[in-house]
Amino acid sequence: MLYTLRWIATGMVWLFLGCASSVPDTASTASSSLEGVAPASPPPTIPALQEWIPASSAGYALSSKSRIVLHVDDAADLAETATVFASDLADLTTISADVLPGTSASVLPSDIFLELDPSDAQLGNEGYSLQVGPSIRIRAHTSTGAFYATRTLLQWLRQTRNLGAGSARDWPRYPERGFMVDVGRKYFSMDWLRTHIKELAYLKMNYFHLHLSETQGFRIESATHPEAVSAEHYTKSEIRELIDLGKKYHVLIVPEIDMPGHMGAILASHPELQLKNALGIRDTDFIDLSLDGAYALMKDLITEYLPLFPAPFWHLGADEYVSLYALYPQLQAYARSHYGPNATGRDTYYGFINWANDIVRAAGKTTRIWNDGIQSPGSDTIRPNPNIVIEYWFNLGLTPQQHLDAGHTILNASYTPTYYVLGIRHPNDADTYESWPPPRFQGGHTVAADEPRQRGAKAHVWCDFANAETEQQIEQGIVPLLRSMAQHTWGSPKIVTSYCDFKGIIEATGRAP
Template sequence: MGRFWTRKTVLLAVGVVAALTIVLVVTLDLGGGTDDGPAGSGGSPTSSTPSHTPRPAGPDEAGPAPSTIPAVQKWRPEIGKGWKPDRDRSRVVADSQGPAVDEARLLARELGLKASSGPARDGDVELVVDPEASGMRESYQLASRAGRVTITAPDDAGVFYGTRTLLQSVRAQGRVSEGLVRDRPDRPQRGFMLDIARKHFSADWIADRIREMGDLKLNQLQLHLSDDQAFRVQSTRHPEVVSDPHLTKKQVRDLIRLASSRHITVVPEIDSPGHLGAVLKAHPDLQLRDTAGRATPGAIDIANPKAARLVDSLLDEYADLFPGPYWHLGGDEYQALTRSNPGASYPGLAQAARQRHGAGATVQDLATAWLNDRAKTVRAHDKTPQVWNDGMHRGGVVKPQRDRQVTYWTGTEYGARQPEEYLREGWKVVNLNDKYLYYVLGEPNQFTYPTGEAIYREWTPAVLRGSKAVPKSLSGPDRVLGGRFAVWCDLKDAQTPEQVARGIRLPLMATAQKLWDPGTPKRDWADFRALADKVE
């Protein structure tokens, strides 16, 4: 982030001698630069709080910035004692018919205060949605002045994030200092991905993660619903594919409702044409087999029209259950493409490719066309498709359709390429770098559990593969849209759900910090860890 604030002049009255008022002019250097520097413009933010535990300000002092995760982008301190909740006097005020009423009720519950329709008075927190307010949808301004806090934003999402800043600051410092916060995220997609296919997680466990995500200003939860091991959501069209235990549709709706209250979009994923083993157990006639008759693990026969009808039926069924704007189609690790000569190993696929796409088409083209067709299915429900990067192949007769986003996780799988190649081709990319953001249970295949410290010190949205960032010209928020911290359950019994929750706590916090502000944090890692204990 850029450096945001110009030098401020503060007049401090220091005494009266022989009826003469002596005024001491004190200049505070708060970092230089301007108040409207763009997020992600380079350099280190001046807004993060110091690395020591800040003390409350006195009535004639400027207090510390709010202590929050992620840290606020811009902070201008002012003279005064700030605001702290008074259970006998303070209220959370919002228009009872306005868009911020739910945020007001939630914050009031969390602080032990009353919610009110106003008008606001001294001691209150007032939430205001002002469509004319400057800034992006998720931006907000928090003003703490004269014993009152006002949070203003162009959308209720921004208001919600302002309440998270206030709540964490009260938890960590007991108050909000006198001053002005102007805050906004650097990246529009900030998320957590959970593999509920290989390992069942209860609805209550997922709900707890949603609450954590909301406090960290994360806004996407990707749920990997199905894989070779299990299919974990109730289906009325195809109950034969569903595994036990699983989430009922009612439980999913309740989770989506909770996520919506925290301004989190739930992104469902039904991976295909690979990772469909659970579905294929119920539909063995659609299992892909090689020339020797051996089943190819997890792979559906994409030459068989029944395969497309089955998967599209599932996509159509869940489109209304998941009302968000994104749908993840998978596309990774289709094992037919890993053979040295896919056409020879799977002559049926090769023949279908030539019949449908011309004499020069190959099995790769058939796989690309499969994802294009599934993308068309979800676009009919007004969803933006997302796919894993190794499902986006170089060359070929059939090209990936443009209206999709690429979730980049690997540069080593078949079909995977360097991240710069996708970016130079104009694709919008979401970062799921498997070195930093993959928490794979049991640590198979040379994976190791990522640490929050490594993410905090080394990773940014521009670090898409390994530890090297892509060029700045390719890594802006319009190109790399954000990232997600992912839990994969390859060895599902390696950890209990409680152990997973503890293991991902600090990595998820560090990810939230670097997605909100990719700049070098002001706090050192030890201080960040200490703050984590205070803000929860």
């Protein structure tokens, strides 16, 4: 494969000519004779570095003598990050590096030194600086930033044991870089979920959304409503295990119990709470928001799981409920008895969202919902509380900018290109990598690139046809999507512009150890 190097703005980047199946394997050519000669660029990473400045001094060589040294003042805060790094490094290279406290004066050649340093304000809570010489020095404001520096090192060391000298500064553009899995329709094994926590961390992604309930399944153990739980489900102990693993890998686990639609699995044992239309026909997916028993059931479930998940968010779902409210006169009657004589059936839906939001807020968390049910203001009496985060997935109702104007924070969860739907659609990987920016939403709507209330973006696996693909096929199928999402949400300059060339970087950086 032909390649050249070219200096662009903040550093050196790889420019690949032609559609490559791999990038140069520097591990096969690096040797001790290269020490003291700095390559123009470090090996590629996903996401790319924000900044890299090469140096002409001696470089770094990983060896069996390498140690992970923690600044003595920061050793307690960095211990878990260092332990995880040492374990992953051993998996990747078979080198077992000791972890020990020390000072910069105690660092030897081939060591990796970690310390906390708040002096570089631009790095924020997730950024880091990384100096490569005979030893490697990592500085970050927080253990999260130091952890992400270790992910960069793992990707480099997968490709070569010898690194040219230089310095990097790196930080994310968006605070949420996410992935959602529809475990409600399709049960995914714990091994699959554990693998993808590590995979997200390897890509510096930090948000794992579990869509736990659907018409086809309710996938989490319940003490309040065991009758709703599917045969294939996760115990609370297993969920705690995932949360603990996520904490070690700096990945937040966020639950979704979808209400008031998509409740078929829950309502199968409660047909009396299913919504009936004016002809008396039940909709087995919708709960009847005019019934007191509906609120009792939903409150049981929300309050049971709020303490289980330490994440600061609770995803309520709230998507794809009633579209023609005139078919359900009881919803209008309920609204007028609670919100005034001019209230509409949709006010009952908005009132439910605010009712659930009050429960979530009382637990110190923030509610998130999908966007499609929130329509333009018309004859409605109330509106969803602006402290609710809107995840914009489809071009229905308000635009992303209108949600911002109403006071909401938003996230880009657009059907195109972030949805990988079993049996229906896969994203166009080339378009996703080459053409899609996170400020562009479904329907072509855009928000300002520097909008501070856009949290970021999220990739999704939806299992509408659960048996269309196996876990292994899905795992392979989403490799490009996750890596494009990582690159876009980190927001650094791309190493290569074409997806054809990006595939070479995907191959070189590989999967999480």
